[in-house]
Amino acid sequence: MKNPRADVWHRQPAEVERQLKAAVAEENVITLAGGVPADELFPAAELDEAMAAVMRDEGAAALQYGWPEGHDKLREHISAWLSECGVPVSPDAILVTAGAQQGLHLLARLLLAEGGPLAVETPTYAAALQAFDLRRPAWRPVPRTAQGLDLDALQDAFARGGARLLYLVATGHNPTGGVLTARERNAVLSLAERYDAWVIDDDAYGCIHYGARPAPLRSLGRHLDRVIHLGSFSKVLAPGLRIGFIAGPPALIREATFLKQAHDLETATLTQRVLARWLDLHPLMQHIRRCVTVYQTRRDVLVDAIHAAFPRTTPDCATWESPEGGFSLLLRLPGRLDARALLPSAVQAGMAYEPAEPYFVDAGEPSAVRLSFSNVDEYGIRAAVHRLTSAIEAALGPLRTDLPVP
Numbered sequence: 001m002k003n004p005r006a007d008v009w010h011r012q013p014a015e016v017e018r019q020l021k022a023a024v025a026e027e028n029v030i031t032l033a034g035g036v037p038a039d040e041l042f043p044a045a046e047l048d049e050a051m052a053a054v055m056r057d058e059g060a061a062a063l064q065y066g067w068p069e070g071h072d073k074l075r076e077h078i079s080a081w082l083s084e085c086g087v088p089v090s091p092d093a094i095l096v097t098a099g100a101q102q103g104l105h106l107l108a109r110l111l112l113a114e115g116g117p118l119a120v121e122t123p124t125y126a127a128a129l130q131a132f133d134l135r136r137p138a139w140r141p142v143p144r145t146a147q148g149l150d151l152d153a154l155q156d157a158f159a160r161g162g163a164r165l166l167y168l169v170a171t172g173h174n175p176t177g178g179v180l181t182a183r184e185r186n187a188v189l190s191l192a193e194r195y196d197a198w199v200i201d202d203d204a205y206g207c208i209h210y211g212a213r214p215a216p217l218r219s220l221g222r223h224l225d226r227v228i229h230l231g232s233f234s235k236v237l238a239p240g241l242r243i244g245f246i247a248g249p250p251a252l253i254r255e256a257t258f259l260k261q262a263h264d265l266e267t268a269t270l271t272q273r274v275l276a277r278w279l280d281l282h283p284l285m286q287h288i289r290r291c292v293t294v295y296q297t298r299r300d301v302l303v304d305a306i307h308a309a310f311p312r313t314t315p316d317c318a319t320w321e322s323p324e325g326g327f328s329l330l331l332r333l334p335g336r337l338d339a340r341a342l343l344p345s346a347v348q349a350g351m352a353y354e355p356a357e358p359y360f361v362d363a364g365e366p367s368a369v370r371l372s373f374s375n376v377d378e379y380g381i382r383a384a385v386h387r388l389t390s391a392i393e394a395a396l397g398p399l400r401t402d403l404p405v406p
Contacts, residue, residue, distance in 0.1 A: 010129035010358045019343055023352035030384040031352040035174065035327040035372040041291045042238050043282070050277040058273055066269040068261035069253075070096025070245070074276040078231070078245050081284055085206065086219035087229055089247045095256050096267045100204050100232035100244035104131035104167075106256045106263070107228065107246070111165050111198050112137055119154060119163035119197075123330070123359035123368070125174040128167055128202065139361040142166075146178035146321030146330070151187050158195035165198045171214045172205025175359050175370040176330045177299075177323020179214050189222045197226065204232040204244075207288045209325035210296045218247070225249050233275065235327070236288050241271045295374055298381060299323055302373040305385040310334060327374035330356060333367040335396045340366070342391060349394075351387040 012020070023029045054062050069075070075091035082089050097103040108131050112118055118137035120129065121144035140157035143150040149168075157163045168188065170180045180188070192199050201217040218229045232244035246256055260266075303322045306329070310318035318334040331353075333339060339355035346353060356368035373381055 009133050010126050010361070012355065012358055013340070016340055016343065016355060019347060020352055020354070023347045026347075029347055029350055029352055030376060030380045030387070032371040032373065032376060032381070032384050033352045033354040034375065035370070036239065036375050037235055037237075037291070037327075038294060038375050041294060043278070043287065046282060047238065047274065047278055050274050050281070054270070054273045054277050062270045062273045064269065066266045066272065068266050069257045070094070070267060071269065071272040071276055074243075074272045074279075075245075077276055077279040078247070082229070082231070082247060084285060085213075085216060087216050087247065089218070089229070093247055093250050093253050095246045095253050095260065096272060097244045097246060097260065098264065098267045099234060099239070099242045100202065100230050101127055101131065102260070102263075102267075103230050103244050103246045103256075104128050104200075104202075105134070106259050107200055107230070108132050108135050109259060110252070110255055111200075116165075117157075117161050117163040119157035119161070119166040120361055121149065121168065121173070122361045123175055123356060123365075124167065124361075125169060125202065126358040129358070129361060132167070141362045144173060144176065144178065146173070146176040146323065148178065149180060149184055149188070151184065151191070154188065155191055158191055158197055163197065164195065165200070166192065167200045167202065168217075169202045169205070170217060171203060172208050172323075172326030174205065174326055175328045175356055176321060177326045177328055178321070179209060179211070179324040182215065185215065185217060185220060186222075189217060189220060189227070192226060193223045198228065199223070199226060200228045200230055202230045204230070204235050205326040206231070207236055207285070208292060208295060208327065210292070210299060211324060214325075228252065236284070236291070237275075237278075241275055243267060243271060243275055295327065298373040298376065298378060299329075301378045301381045302329060302371065302385070305382050306331065306371075309385050309389045328370050328372045331369050331371055332365060333369060334392065336367050337392065337395060338366045339369045342395060345391040345394060346388055349387040349391040351384040351391075353388065 020033050023031055075094045078094050079091045112135045115136050117140050119140040122141040140161040140163045142153045203216050218227050228248035233241055319332045323329050354370040356370045357364040
């Protein structure tokens with residue numbers, strides 16, 4: 001295992017951010033760099049109707065201060081949704097947050113001492129690492145691939161590393177798209193019980209899966225005084241609402257509510273009420289199933305295009321695994337290419353990706369890139385992969401000739 005990078009903030013260098021922002025603004029550049037929902041799947045007209053209804057019927061209350069724990073009607077809807085997913089939790093055990101990112105920030109402040117040991121998958125969601133970076137933790141890396149979690153490393157993180165907090169993306173792992181098996185989920189809970197550790201189950205992608213619905217950790221009914229369910233409406237409905245939530249032990253929710261009140265008083269009253277009104281009229285899971293059909297098709301197109309583009313038979317071949325959930329695929333570039341160094345050539349060729357080094361808490365993998373397929377149509381995905389191979393071939397020479405030119 002490579003040494004964790006204790007002094008590194010897990011974000012893209014300023015130059016990479018500049019390149020990606022410029023690429024998004026270019027009409028001729030297809031970007032696979034953002035793990036965002038598809039624009040065309042937003043229920044804009046329905047949300048517009050919900051907004052009008054809220055302003056007509058609840059105008060004063062919607063524009064007034066609310067309570068830090070969240071709008072009661074929305075918490076009831078979240079409780080019903082979680083129950084549908086096998087996670088029975090009362091509305092009083094739910095805290096509405098300004099996106100799941102705020103939930104991560106609150107939990108880091110509550111559960112992680114400054115400089116304390118923290119078990120995290122590597123790679124894992126870079127923005128989560130940024131939330132934990134503020135506590136300057138002693139990282140305890142646990143290798144994760146689309147095939148699963150290194151349970152021996154997790155036990156070592158608890159036993160020898162002293163970690164009493166694990167951040168986990170069990171379903172739709174970001175960036176690999178992996179989904180932990182039932183055996184792995186139970187093994188995680190067994191280790192957490194043995195070492196009396198907290199587990200944050202980041203379930204933002206929990207409903208974005210391409211097979212049987214995996215069981216969230218809290219649905220397994222074990223270690224409930226230490227398992228925290230982190231959710232969001234960003235991936236399944238609209239990130240512009242900025243609404244997420246924490247569900248967990250009541251005592252923890254009370255403490256998190258006090259901390260949130262000190263931080264921002266409340267999540268925006270207006271958007272909470274608009275979302276609650278939308279949920280009054282529209283089955284969320286029906287909307288999600290419609291979206292997942294689109295995302296699965298795009299996942300399949302990306303995997304097929306990559307399989308056609310890159311040989312797996314040479315010593316310096318590209319490597320990848322097909323995502324079982326989420327919006328992204330982790331690709332390790334061939335020839336040990338440096339993803340940051342190649343990015344300008346890829347943008348010049350007409351596509352953009354996200355170098356994946358900030359997703360690693362150890363020394364990282366400079367050749368790894370995150371490709372997100374969720375907000376690009378099938379033609380665009382094929383074209384983006386073709387343009388990526390053009391940039392790689394300019395650096396390495398021909399890879400293979402069986403990729404059709406879009």
